[in-house]
Amino acid sequence: MRIVVSIDDTDNINSRGTGDLAAMLAEIIENGGLGTADAITRHQLLIHEDIPYTSHNSCMCFSASIKDECLDDFIIQAADFLENESAPGSDPGLCVVDLDSLKYCDELIAFGFNAKKIVLNKEKAYQLAHKIEVHLSEHGGTGDGIIGALAGAGLRISGNDGRMRGRIKDCKPGEVFRVEEIVKRSIVELVVSTDGYVLKNEEMVAMGEVVKTVLLEGRQVLLVTPASSESSAPWQTCTKTYLKKY
Amino acid sequence: MTRINALQEDVFTDNQSLALKAFLCPQFKLDDEDELVAEEERSCLNCRYRRWTVESFECMKKLG
Numbered sequence: 001m002r003i004v005v006s007i008d009d010t011d012n013i014n015s016r017g018t019g020d021l022a023a024m025l026a027e028i029i030e031n032g033g034l035g036t037a038d039a040i041t042r043h044q045l046l047i048h049e050d051i052p053y054t055s056h057n058s059c060m061c062f063s064a065s066i067k068d069e070c071l072d073d074f075i076i077q078a079a080d081f082l083e084n085e086s087a088p089g090s091d092p093g094l095c096v097v098d099l100d101s102l103k104y105c106d107e108l109i110a111f112g113f114n115a116k117k118i119v120l121n122k123e124k125a126y127q128l129a130h131k132i133e134v135h136l137s138e139h140g141g142t143g144d145g146i147i148g149a150l151a152g153a154g155l156r157i158s159g160n161d162g163r164m165r166g167r168i169k170d171c172k173p174g175e176v177f178r179v180e181e182i183v184k185r186s187i188v189e190l191v192v193s194t195d196g197y198v199l200k201n202e203e204m205v206a207m208g209e210v211v212k213t214v215l216l217e218g219r220q221v222l223l224v225t226p227a228s229s230e231s232s233a234p235w236q237t238c239t240k241t242y243l244k245k246y
Numbered sequence: 247m248t249r250i251n252a253l254q255e256d257v258f259t260d261n262q263s264l265a266l267k268a269f270l271c272p273q274f275k276l277d278d279e280d281e282l283v284a285e286e287e288r289s290c291l292n293c294r295y296r297r298w299t300v301e302s303f304e305c306m307k308k309l310g
Contacts, residue, residue: 013295013306017278042280047298055297055306056281165280209285244283 009145035066093145112154
């Protein structure tokens with residue numbers, strides 16, 4: 001079965017980030033023989049004075065394929081994990097969505113995008129989770145992390161939000177690659193310009209300092225912009241500053 | 247918790263200034279890779295102790 005796992009509010013200012021815990025949850029699936037996990041995405045939620053958050057108000061998600069009979073066991077393990085590993089003072093939330101039986105997918109996605117624009121609360125999150133029959137649970141503190149966890153699941157399922165955790169490491173700044181090489185040797189599925197042009201296999205791209213992908217149309221997309229006149233390629237990867245908006 | 251500067255937008259866009267502040271700051275701690283947004287690695291914008299706000303960010307370490 002296909003699932004989406006989303007967690008939020010597991011850290012404090014001095015602890016490991018939520019991304020690290022998401023990676024460890026993915027390892028529980030893979031190392032425990034429960035299934036295979038996909039790349040982790042980071043989703044930015046609303047910054048607002050009425051929302052408690054550590055420093056960025058982002059949540060972390062990944063999709064996975066697991067054996068049907070392992071779902072309940074995984075949720076129990078994930079809950080225990082969050083209770084043991086989340087930082088003191090945090091308010092962790094866990095959402096697990098069974099994609100094969102998900103109802104009212106549009107409402108979950110709308111909740112996700114709303115969480116980027118307006119202040120939501122736990123009551124609304126639980127109401128929706130109950131209606132669409134997804135797992136949503138709190139594991140310490142105020143449990144407010146369930147709001148971001150549910151929102152993150154919706155954003156991940158939308159396929160059009162967030163940037164992938166980590167960076168593409170098999171390249172150095174200034175190196176130039178053909179698009180087909182980039183796709184062949186990395187997680188990148190498409191190379192697309194910031195105004196939506198999908199680059200062809202033979203086009204050349206210069207790598208920047210940090211090469212990261214974003215989630216667009218359900219694909220891991222490497223965003224590029226026209227390069228400066230001094231560049232050895234017509235395209236260059238986007239800067240961290242530009243990717244902040246994803 | 248101290249705001250870096252009352253003129254938040256000016257500070258936010260002055261990357262050179264933020265890089266210099268971070269260079270001189272004994273409290274600077276690089277945030278997770280996924281939270282880095284400034285090209286200059288050592289910048290207040292990439293610090294674990296900056297907290298994003300609606301308009302800009304706050305420094306969670308007193309800078310004096």
